[in-house]
Amino acid sequence: MLLLPALVPVLVFSVGPLVYGILLAFTDARSGRNAETSFVGLENFAELLSDGDFWESFRIGMIWGLSVTVLQFLASLGLALLLNQDLRLRGVARVLAVVPWAMPPVVVGLMWRLVYHPDAGLLNGLFGSDVDWLHDFSLALPAVIVVGVWTGMPQTTVVLLAGLQSVPRELYEAVSVDGAGAWRRFWNVTLPQLRPVVVAITSLDFVWNINQFSLVYVLTQGGPGGRTRLPMLFAYEEGFRYGFFGYAATLGVAITIVVLAVLGLYLWRQAREGD
Amino acid sequence: MKRLSAALAVAAVALAAGCGSGGGDGGGDAASGEPVKLRFLSLAWQKESIEANKQIVADWNTANPKIQVEYVQGSWDNVNDQLVTSFEAGDPPDVIHDDSPALSSFASRGFLLDLTGKIPAELNGDIPQAAWDTVTFSDGKSGQGVYGVPFLQESQVLIANKKLLDGAGVRVPTPDSPWTWDEFADAAGKLTKKGAYGVAWPMKSPVNKVLNLALNFGGTFFDTQGGKTTVKVGPQEREVLQRIHDQLYTDRSADPSALGMGTADPLPGFFAGKYAIVPAGVYLRQQVAEQAPSGFEWVTLPPLKGQTSQQGAVSQTLSVAADSKHPDEALKFIAYFLNGPNQAKLAKGDWLLPTSTTAAKDPALTTKENGWDVATASAKDLVVAPFLKVNGFDEWKSKVATPAMQEYFADKISLDELAKRLVEDGNKVLERYSR
Structure with a gap:
């Protein structure tokens, strides 16, 4: 009751x-x-099985989901290791690393659209290039993936950082006595200890990423020519655009x-x- | 799972539809003395146009205390998604601003009020039949209906750099004697010099542009027989596609790097003399007039001529929702909003062509300044675009035609391959809608 x-x-x-x-x-x-x-x-x-457009969109979704999750994990692990060091201004750096988390996906999308803007964008300004990142058939998906990685980094970093801090100090001391270098310490102690956290966060990230909608909707609406049409966008179009x-x-x-x-x-x- | 799946989203809306039948906010009956409240969803986006819209609404509200209109700002980017949800939820705006391609599917789903016989005679007579044709659709069963009042139309013209035209010694066409496509190709060739192209075709959204221009050679792209519509790409449909492709890759008088651009994007290059001619809708004149560096001379050239100068017309429209509680009041408001003087204001605000014949006579719309005379004269060749009546056109356009045409213009596939995809993949899409 x-x-x-x-x-x-x-x-x-x-x-x-x-x-x-x-x-x-x-x-x-x-x-x-x-x-x-x-x-x-x-x-x-039955119709779904023979729907070539859906499978194409599914393929894009898989590329997106896997690459964003893997890149996100690698980048976040690096960042978490860095933030776990005894650096000056560590507190400030940790706060800054979490900032993107506070942004709604729509705001992130709008912001990055300005970064990628072909005429007034930061990116073309920086490189002096003349590329329409979000409308180029081969560049659109990688460009969107970069944004996806950036958006998802804070929560992954925070979780990994928490995991790192719970690794017992004694283990490091023990391997240091054995004369292990930084790389061996990481490979033989940090990674095995972190394993449950890694498995949990990568699976959550994967689910989160493959179901991503708002970010890509704002950035490209699935274009150009369907090159960034994730499965969720495809389903949305079937439902709300075509009825x-x-x-x-x-x-x-x-x-x-x-x-x-x-x-x-x-x-x-x-x-x-x-x- | 934390994220809502699409299934959930769809379900949520359907649920909302189920329990939202009591929609419609406030209002009250005219009989009880309370003023009737109407919501007007407007898609005006240019500054002058928003001002004109709000001004007309304010004038109406002052003159009609019994029928108060609330101006609701919408956006072209997502209006149709927004409308689907509000229609399904049973709580749509009373007066809806949209364009004719969107009306066909809403009409066949029964979301819009059939205005046949309800339009005041004065408004009815002021707008020519060709424009009414752009809003006449099947009602999804066996009949036909009029599902909106058309008010602003767009034709495709050429905007050209006057100095470059004179320098190359090409003839400046007039509405009475426009360029043919051959003359256009010839002129573009003459205007192409080192580092400068005769023309820039911005083809980010190629479909409507190609389909509207294809009528120059009688290309309709769709064929309806016995209630079943199929895609056709024959010699007539291929003309314009082939000619643009030739400019890009045979004559090399069109800049291939402009292909990914939206309509307004070639303007910086146009002002810098990199392109002599930019094909565009008449509304682009506003941005040219506003952004051109001082001393830059530009002219509006009339639409091209193939076998005819006919172009497919698409109208902006005002419709009444079928679920509106006050359809009669909504129509009264529309009749006022779209009378001759008001249409002239709206046309000026958006730099488009009014459907109203009285508005078209407004001196401001026939002046030589900013090419208004040429633009307004082009309205006579507008005919209803055949694709307007095709159920499923939107899906054909986004899934099949847009990517295929983009690849064709990027020279990645041949014209035969393009035709094959438009027809075969296209017919599969259209089949879903004839079930």
Whole structure:
């Protein structure tokens, strides 16, 4: 009974829409005042399998999700190691490292659009180049990935930093006695100790990144010619631009299943190696 | 999972639609003495245009205490997404500013009020039938309806550097004797010198531009038979595509690096003499007039001629939501908002062409200054663009046509390959909408 007040909002705002969304995936719901909805079984899923545009967008989503997560992790690890050193003004540096976290994705997107602006942008000004970063067919995706890495760094850094601080000092002392250098200390002590934190944060980051929407929507709206159309943007367009609600819901369900599968495989392997 | 999936987002909106049937804020009945409240979603974005819009609304509110209009600012960038959600939620603005390509799909989904027979005679007669054609669509069942009042139109003209034209000794065309595409290619060739190109084609969004110009040679791109629409790319459709491609890669009179640009982006190069001619919609004259360095002489050249000078027309429109509580009052407001004098103000604010025939006679819209005479004269060749009536055009455009045309103009695929993709991939998209 005491659980009830906590449960009601969860049921109404989270479980309810989720179940509704899953149900919607099995219908031909369309936008329209007089649209009739009927149950179509697995038809949407069959259509999905043969939808080349979706798989193209899925491929882009995977490239995006994996590269952002990996780069984010490497950059954050470097930053966390640095911030873990006994530097002057360490406090200030740590605060600065967290600042991007305070920015909503839309603001980040707008800011980086100015950085990438072909005429007035910081980047072209700096290099004296004349590149339209966000509208070039081959550069748009890398350019967006850079922004993705930048945005996600704070939380990854903070988590890794916390992990680093919980590594027992004695371990370092012990290997130092054995005459280990900085690299060996990192490889044999820091990394194994950090492992659970790394697994947790990379999997969370991956889920977060593959479901990214607002950042890319603001930066490129999926363009040019669909080169940055992540699966979520694709689903959004199907639903709100073209009005195929049922199919869009199917996309949402399919993406969730795939993400869970990828994540499950990753966690399972990590758990096995950890044993 | 922390992030909402698309499924959730869709579900949330659908839920909102389910329980939002009691929408419509306040208002009250005219009978009870309370003033009727209307919301007017405006997409004006140029400074002069926003001022003109707000001024007309303010005038109306002073003259009509019983019908109060609230000005709501929207943006072209996301208006259609915004409208879908508010239509589905049952709480749309009463008076909606949009453009004719968007109306077709909203009309077939029953979101807009059919205005047939409801438009005051004076307004009806002031706007020519060709413009009404741009807002006449299928109602999604078997009938046809008029789903908006068209008010501003755009034609494609050429904006040229006067000194370079005179220097190269090419004929300056007039509305009575415009350039043919051949003369244009010839002139662009003459204007191409070391480090300077005759023309810059900004092709970031190529589809509407190509489709509107294709009518010069009778290219319609779509063929409707027995209620089923298919894409067609025959010799007529290929003319304009081929000619632009030739300028880029055969004559080399057009700068390939301008291809990724949006319409206004070539202007710095145009002012610097790097491009002699920039094809653009008439509205671009505003930015040219405002940003041109002093002493820079520019002219507006009339639309090109193929077999005809016809161009596909798209209109900006005002529509009434089907869910509006006060459709009659909304129409009264529209009739006032779009009368001749007001349309003249709006056209001046946006540097576009009014549909109203009385507004088109306004001296400010026929002066030689800033090419208004040429621009206004070009309105006579505007005909309804065939793609307006195609259900699923938006998806065809963004998924198939835009990337394919961009690749064609970048010389990555051949014209045959382009035609194949437009037709085969395109028909697959259109099929979804005929089910």
